[in-house]
Amino acid sequence: MKLNGRRVLVIGERDGVNAPAIEACVKSAGAEVLYAETLCFV
Amino acid sequence: MSPSRFPVITAVANVLAHAPGLVRYGSKPLRDLAKNPGLGAGLAARLRGYEAAVAYAPNQVYIGNRDPETLRALPRPWFAAPDPGASSDGAFGDFIDEAELLGLLKLCDRARLVQVDADTLAAAGERLARRGLVTPAEMSGVAPGTRDAIRKLVESREAIPLWLDGRVAGAIARGHEDDEALTANVLLENLAAKATGVLALRRLLRQVEARLGPDDIEFVIAGSEEAVGDRYQRGGGNLAKAIAEAAGVGRATGFDVKSFCASTLYGVFNAAALIQAGVFSRVVVVAGGSLAKLGMKYRAHVVKEMPILEDVLAGIAVLIERGTDADPCIRLDTLGMHTIATGSSQQAVVEALVMGPLARAGCRLRGVDRYATEMHNPEVTEPAGSGDVPAGNYRLIAALGALRGEIAREEIQEFITAHGLPGYAPTQGHIASAVCYLAHALRAMRAGKMKRALFMAKGSLFLGRMTEAADGVSFMVEA
Numbered sequence: 001m002k003l004n005g006r007r008v009l010v011i012g013e014r015d016g017v018n019a020p021a022i023e024a025c026v027k028s029a030g031a032e033v034l035y036a037e038t039l040c041f042v
Numbered sequence: 043m044s045p046s047r048f049p050v051i052t053a054v055a056n057v058l059a060h061a062p063g064l065v066r067y068g069s070k071p072l073r074d075l076a077k078n079p080g081l082g083a084g085l086a087a088r089l090r091g092y093e094a095a096v097a098y099a100p101n102q103v104y105i106g107n108r109d110p111e112t113l114r115a116l117p118r119p120w121f122a123a124p125d126p127g128a129s130s131d132g133a134f135g136d137f138i139d140e141a142e143l144l145g146l147l148k149l150c151d152r153a154r155l156v157q158v159d160a161d162t163l164a165a166a167g168e169r170l171a172r173r174g175l176v177t178p179a180e181m182s183g184v185a186p187g188t189r190d191a192i193r194k195l196v197e198s199r200e201a202i203p204l205w206l207d208g209r210v211a212g213a214i215a216r217g218h219e220d221d222e223a224l225t226a227n228v229l230l231e232n233l234a235a236k237a238t239g240v241l242a243l244r245r246l247l248r249q250v251e252a253r254l255g256p257d258d259i260e261f262v263i264a265g266s267e268e269a270v271g272d273r274y275q276r277g278g279g280n281l282a283k284a285i286a287e288a289a290g291v292g293r294a295t296g297f298d299v300k301s302f303c304a305s306t307l308y309g310v311f312n313a314a315a316l317i318q319a320g321v322f323s324r325v326v327v328v329a330g331g332s333l334a335k336l337g338m339k340y341r342a343h344v345v346k347e348m349p350i351l352e353d354v355l356a357g358i359a360v361l362i363e364r365g366t367d368a369d370p371c372i373r374l375d376t377l378g379m380h381t382i383a384t385g386s387s388q389q390a391v392v393e394a395l396v397m398g399p400l401a402r403a404g405c406r407l408r409g410v411d412r413y414a415t416e417m418h419n420p421e422v423t424e425p426a427g428s429g430d431v432p433a434g435n436y437r438l439i440a441a442l443g444a445l446r447g448e449i450a451r452e453e454i455q456e457f458i459t460a461h462g463l464p465g466y467a468p469t470q471g472h473i474a475s476a477v478c479y480l481a482h483a484l485r486a487m488r489a490g491k492m493k494r495a496l497f498m499a500k501g502s503l504f505l506g507r508m509t510e511a512a513d514g515v516s517f518m519v520e521a
Contacts, residue, residue, distance in 0.1 A: 015500075018387075041428035
């Protein structure tokens, strides 16, 4: 997937995929990460 | 009988307090009601009565009147099928009603900020005394507030009302005129944690009274998540000592441990380590309930026209001693640590918290009878889209087992059933996170039905904005 030129808001989940992991993926695809936060739902 | 190699768990108390009147002060309802007071009627209509909360099968599991595995045979939703054998007197602890809770809040209030009316205090004193948790002398020393005084206090806006069955039965005042760490809401949250911790510790002492008295406890560690302190040291603590004092554990001192939901499990292994080091021979780990989490998922419950299930405060107390082989020990040689270098991928976390302890114990995945993870009740979380938290954890453990060749892919579901558990705990993070299963494991091990259980908890450190890291801790308990 190419995300060059895309700006991304990252919402991760503690028990799923967390924000730093998503951030690393989308950055490697060329995106600019504007915001990243991991949430915990319990 | 030979001395055990590691400190042992000799008693566990799991207690609940019904708190529908406090749901409005949970973080989510409180924020929503401030924006839209009209939501109050819809919220109130979905609160359930004490009998329904007691008869709710997951609550019966928590206080030890059912084994967790029995939930699998019950049709969902569990709230629609009251447990016919339900009792508020659990094998592991009491499930007190809201009048009893208000009485305990008053009993635990050393700052004279709580007022509770005479009728409520009388009912609380009589019921708590019948449970053997207070003495009549203690309760008779607590002065009731007049209804007029309570009304004036609330009208002055220096206090917030304490509700019981739809009426104002008391109030709690702020502790300082302009200290945000001592507002009435903050103090209620802290006092609720203290009172339910006291409830758990008193019940624990009742369980061992034939052998031990309060003065035999040397140290208390609290795993609650509340930030007790004032404007200069918000979160300074120390709830452990406050709980010990109110439970009559007069020869002990103590401290708090903090790591979000992993706090109480950290407390247990630190207690064991203090005993192993020879510093103490008898330590209690205690945690009270989290008022902030009452009604956390209430919006989904209202939309789905189901009861608001987050209407209870939970408490736990664990007695750890220098022991003998007669009791299950905490295998301090199997500690699983989520180090900074571990990283935060789920695979790395499970490697650190499950495979690490197994390797150190020389044990295969199937060599552990039960894995206790975050035992949140799925009936609370699923309607809000948060999924079945324990099931997700078990799938990860099993998948990693399959990756390592310890489990065949087609055996994953069988492994989860045989070695996992259905979630049953109230969504009170530091109690739901594995420690709530200690009492069940102790009972099963004493009955010769279980050899090993692995306890793992995760802490969401990133929520405090000081790091992006998570945390976790685990250890094995062995008969």
